[in-house]
Amino acid sequence: MATDHRVSTPLRQRHPAGGPLPWRRLVRAELRRLRAPRAMRYVAFGLPLATIVFGLSKLLLHDADTAGAWRSADERYAQFLSDARSYGLATASGTSVKNFFHDPRYLMDTLSFGDLRTLVTALAAAAVVFGMVAGGSDWSSRVMLTLAAAEPRRFRLFVTRALLATGLSMAATAGAGLLLVPLLLLAARTRGSTAGLDGVYWAALVSQYLRGVLLVGLLCLLGYGLAMLTRKASTALAIGFLYLAGADQIFAGRGPRGAEYDMDGLIFAVLNEKPVVPMAESDCIAGPGCEAVHVDLTAADGFVGVLIYLVPVLLVALWRFTRTDIT
Template sequence: MTTAAAPETGRPAALPPPDHRSRPLPLRRLARAELRRILSPRPVRLALYALPSVLVAYALSAYLGHDTDMATAWRRAEAAYQQYAAEAARRPGAVEKLSPQYFFDDPRYQLTKASFVDLRAVLSGVAVAGLVFGLFSGGSDWSSRVILNLAAAEPRRVRLFATRGLLVAAVAASTAAATAVFLVPLLLVTAHFRGTTAGADAHFWTVLAVIVLRGALFVGLVALVGYGLAMLTRSLTVSLGIALAYVVVAERLTQDYVPLLTDYHFSGITFAVLNERLLMLTDRTDCVGEIACAAMREGTPASHAFLALALYLLPVSAAALWRFTRTDIG
């Protein structure tokens, strides 16, 4: 029994199917995968879960630290004034004549003043956390070598770098905005029961909204700086060390040797972005003390602060992108 040979048709042999694993991932799928990746680390999830409790504790401390006992506050002011007057009588002409009102410390939680201070303090902390989040998101995959698999799954490195960076910034900015939205009602409750909401008009709420938006944008950009620094150094440890040295050591050196640049250090930029004084309709002549009056007249505009932040962000991000796309990952 013989086997008949298959007739030749003259056609070329069929090509094997293409390897779909070498194709770039769809952008939506890539973004969803990267979002899960940057939110999956246990420290990140624990920090997000603990944030509401921290905000409640902060608001509770503000609640317990204020009261509406104006009579006791005036008695303390009068006692302080009498002590000051007795000292002034022993040294006539050596001290300035003051009134009891100068020694009065309003015990109430004044929403139109204290809320900006509290919001600035909380968002400053969130900005530091955003910097650490960006460093962690950009540096952890290098130490674990996961970045090799990511680059293999998404061969277009520019898109991978940009997608990861934008997601880091978006998560940080969203967290900052959610923090403010959660905190402000708690402060409003504190002002209602332990203070006053006098002066909380439409302009106040407009300025408060502007500060919240500024803070969210600022935190997102700070996280992007951390991400770029970690991607540039390709090491979480090294990038953390650089960031810590800058935040702690550079500020002191700047204050001591280049005081003119203090406003453009991280702390100065943070204050300028979250400073409400230049936006409020405050009478510039209604101030007590040289420092207070200068603070009401002067200050770094938020536009200058964001420009200074861009001087940090753009070079770091450009260098990180160049190294990620033009050099060997392994």
């Protein structure tokens, strides 16, 4: 009988003590592995610092001098009228100085949604990269052989690593959001207005916050799945770009409704505080975000779209990890 000399990990191998590796030991070991790289320590200090800088920047970008803003609007309106007369152009009857006024205050009830969306979007992009690093860093160093030998039940190893990476990314997003909101409140109280912060507002903000935390976790899983499938973080990054670009082309070819499932549009829909905005009430002109708003893409649709991207990658990665040799 021929002997198979391929390098692999026997699925029925047991823990040296005679039983399967305790799950708590596996979790502790994986947590130490994820926290070990020096870059993780930099992120642990850098993320709160970056969030604080972003929040405090609102104090520099806004002020409560509405009188100065109106004077500037008067000047721009007068210049507009002068230019129109010089070129013999007729001005629109509805045009007034209000069209040239830009409120310099930080209005918490409107601007906070956009700032929270900006933070979560940045963290979502970082979570994809983190997932790729978490899933792909141990393959080139062949540490995965040792990990699989210590925990031969590959399904449990795959799921544990995925849950820890996802949990860390979601926890980081939750902490950053909780750190940002008080800073935005400070900007509103000192450089703007807190008018309109009623129960409806807070319910909408909390909903956006929770959706953002979940979105970051799903995108971290996407990066993790790509890395476990390709077995190399750098390759996962290239394949991920091609995967998203190819999927966008496929959906776009199915008409306007399919074009809404561009990943940018899905993320916008998930984080949008107003699921449907009539075209007449929006300044948005073109792009996937406009498609998501002006048609009928809701936050639920956005999550479904993200899952359409995620589930196939995760299932194929799980199949390859549990059913093929680890080399």
